[in-house]
């Protein structure tokens with residue numbers, strides 16, 4: 469006859485090996501999860517991508533410069549060249565190579581307009597969007613209406629005409 473005690477003991481014996489393997493299996497999963505977490509949290513720091521100038525939204529990319537580059541005269545270009553020299557060249561360089569006097573201190577470098585092919589593959593609307601709103605997290609500040617420089621939209625478009633005429637390679 470089986471006493472309640474023996475029955476208890478037998479159940480315990482029967483359960484013991486099962487619960488042991490359950491424990492070690494659990495701790496294996498815990499270790500894996502922990503390892504995965506450590507590796508994952510380390511990823512962003514390791515795979516730091518080089519900075520890219522953000523792309524303008526589609527409605528900006530579709531914009532055409534309202535100033536016809538074929539119609540501007542020398543006086544217009546001289547005036548915008550002065551504006552560029554005063555407000556842009558210390559970063560973007562007098563000859564548009566992105567190596568203005570301040571540029572060496574910046575982690576994210578100013579765009580080099582005169583780099584061969586650069587301006588040909590940039591849309592007017594892209595340049596306009598960055599000029600108007602700046603590029604957050606970089607030294608490129610917003611230049612449009614209401615900004616510190618407070619340029620009119622026409623001035624921004626005229627700067628784009630100048631940049632293209634002077635620096636396209």
Ligand code: HEC
Pocket residue numbers: 519520521522552555556557558559560570574576577578579590594595596598599603606607608609611627
């Ligand atoms: C204090 C430095 C500084 C000044 C001044 C500055 N820029 Fe910039 N500019 C930058 C930097 C840095 C970038 C690159 C931003 C990025 O990588 O996201 C940039 C990017 C740009 C772009 C984006 C180019 C593209 O391919 O999308 C345009 C256009 C531009 N600048 C025009 C100008 C003009 C015009 C002026 C003068 C009115 C000017 N910037 C003044 C630092 C400057």
